[in-house]
Amino acid sequence: MAKTDKQLHIAMFPWLAMGHIFPNFELAKLFAQKGHSITLISTPRNISRLPQIPTHLEQLIKLVSLPILPKHKANLPENAESTMDVTPNKVPYLKMAYDGLQESLTQLLKSSAPDWILYDFAADWLPPLVHSLQIRCVFFVVSPAWNLCFFDTPKPQLGSAAVFRTKPEDYLRPPSWVPFHSNIGLKLHEVKKMFEGVSDKETGVTVSFNFNKAVSSCDLFSFRSCYELESEWLNLVEDIYKRPVVPVGVIPPSFQVRIVNEEDNKPEWLKIQSWLDKQEQGSVVYIAFGSELKLGQQDLTELALGLELSGLPFFWALRKQQDSSSVDLPDGFEDRVSDRGVVCRDWVPQLKILAHGSIGGYLTHCGSGSVIEGLHFGRVLVMLPYLLDQALYARVLEEKKLGVEIPRNEQDGSFTRSSVAKSVKLAIVDEGGSIYRDKAKEMGLVFSDKDRHEQYIENFLQHLQHKREPFQI
Structure with a gap:
């Protein structure tokens, strides 16, 4: 791939799930192939689960381990650092462990001073933190835009037009702010599961993810998606949140080094x-x-x-x-x-x-x-x-x-x-x-169109370069 004209330093801080960490890792390699410097941040065990960085990219990709604080390990199984290590009732403690990385992440960002950071839905505290450090942030979602449009109730953005959903029946159909026809919605058994929430039945500790708080202060939205799959949903995110939406494409297998005939x-x-x-x-x-x-x-x-x-x-x-x-x-x-x-x-x-x-x-x-x-x-x-x-x-x-x-x-x-x-x-x-x-x-x-998805990556990086100047408080 051809290199874009200015080198960026991009940090990544995904949620503690390998289904989130792996796409960030693949994206890091694509950015590095364009000549940019990447810092991918997670916990030690999750970092150890990643494949080896290709030799020609080792100088551009830095994997940083932030240990979970001892006080957050008490209610987690031994060595549990990802959703794959825990049962659903232990996810609240994993979220606490993730939130507990805030101080060490702050010190890392102060010392490394990236131009941008890609963050996940669970880090609703991150935008004000990085803006105080004059770092811009991208709300990067590893799934399509329709998830955000469906699950977040954008009351601050839409005001009275955003009707709150309080009954299970409200989730069986598209929300009122979707202006086009769609069959999107949950089944009744899925809604019941959603209303039950994720909790530890032994202790009563629950977890909730504040989507709107996470997205309301981002500088840019990006999704592992493409306009050919969901142009209407990508455009809706931009209309609702009044932020640029720049998808990175689907990061197809043809981009991934591991598909080599090894x-x-x-x-x-x-x-x-x-x-x-x-x-x-x-x-x-x-x-x-x-x-x-x-x-x-x-x-x-x-x-x-x-x-x-x-x-x-x-x-x-x-x-x-x-x-x-x-x-x-x-x-x-x-x-x-x-x-x-x-x-x-x-x-x-x-x-x-x-x-x-x-x-x-x-x-x-x-x-x-x-x-x-x-x-x-x-x-x-x-x-x-x-x-x-x-x-x-x-x-x-x-x-x-x-x-x-x-x-x-x-x-x-x-x-x-x-x-x-x-x-x-x-x-x-x-x-x-x-x-x-x-x-x-x-x-x-x-x-499978490699050229098409390479252009998505190029467009995304060009946007980051255009917005490279420090954030103005």
């Missing part, structure tokens, strides 16, 4: 490749749910029996779940489907699998990275979301005919093997699903 000759991949080569083009369902999702026994059973009922070939990357030793596949399932299905409990090269021509669709929880990887290769999505942002991803992508969501019971969120089988077949083989397959291939051409 796994080509590994025995694990050669075995998988051999099996995929024997399948018909576009016939295989690939199933994966990321590194953090833990399926309960009922969901795991219905999902497995639904795949069996579908009659389609499948490859299931089923990670071993910590603290879930009693959760397992139905008795005899693997024997019954051995002629057409693979269940792999070890790490798999997901990008190489998705790139294989035999893959017809991707059954996913709709994590942002997973969606981008699936659509990058033009794979139609079969969607089974669990978290609230994943749910909105599923609603919008189904509206755009890029995927099929597995229906759930409105009250409790349960689903059946029959609904799994019908959804998979519709997405991958049924004639009625051809529009989904065609739309996914069309979006694949956008997501």
Whole structure:
């Protein structure tokens, strides 16, 4: 990539979740390739989880570890520094640990004096802090803009036009400030979960994230997104918050160093490749749910029996779940489907699998990275979301005919093997699903267009350079 004309020093301070830290790390490498200096800040264990920095970028990327204060470790499991290390009821303590990094972060920023800092939704205290140090800040979101538009009630920005949502029913449809047609909204079982909040039932400690406080003082919005996916939502953010919105593109797999053919000759991949080569083009369902999702026994059973009922070939990357030793596949399932299905409990090269021509669709929880990887290769999505942002991803992508969501019971969120089988077949083989397959291939051409997304990065950096002068208090 060509270097932009002025070198910037950009700091990054993502939320304590690897699904947030990894995209920042990938973005850091892209910025460094343009000749800019990057400081990525997190806790020691999270920094140790990052891949090795490419040799030619080592001088430009600095990884800084800020230890969690001892007083914030008492209620966390040993060595817990990320959402992947804790159960949902412990997230309040992780938020306290994150907030507790404020003093050490302040000292670091004073000594390093970056031009800009990219911060996350959980750091609502950061904008006034960095502005006092004459540092500009970017509210960087690793998911699409529709999440912010839906979950934040922009009362300070819209005044009386921002109607507060107080009842569960208010979240079943788009908020009043969305001026265009959309089917975005939560299901009743998801709203119930949202109203319950994240809390430690033993101590009663709860956590809340003040989106509006986090965004109201930023100098710039950026999203891991693109106008081809959600121009209406990106424009709405700019209209509501009266701040520039400059997306960085989707940071496609083609930008990521780890896609290099380093796994080509590994025995694990050669075995998988051999099996995929024997399948018909576009016939295989690939199933994966990321590194953090833990399926309960009922969901795991219905999902497995639904795949069996579908009659389609499948490859299931089923990670071993910590603290879930009693959760397992139905008795005899693997024997019954051995002629057409693979269940792999070890790490798999997901990008190489998705790139294989035999893959017809991707059954996913709709994590942002997973969606981008699936659509990058033009794979139609079969969607089974669990978290609230994943749910909105599923609603919008189904509206755009890029995927099929597995229906759930409105009250409790349960689903059946029959609904799994019908959804998979519709997405991958049924004639009625051809529009989904065609739309996914069309979006694949956008997501895999390296030049297009390189231009997003270039535009973002040019904007930072234009606004490089110190912030005026």
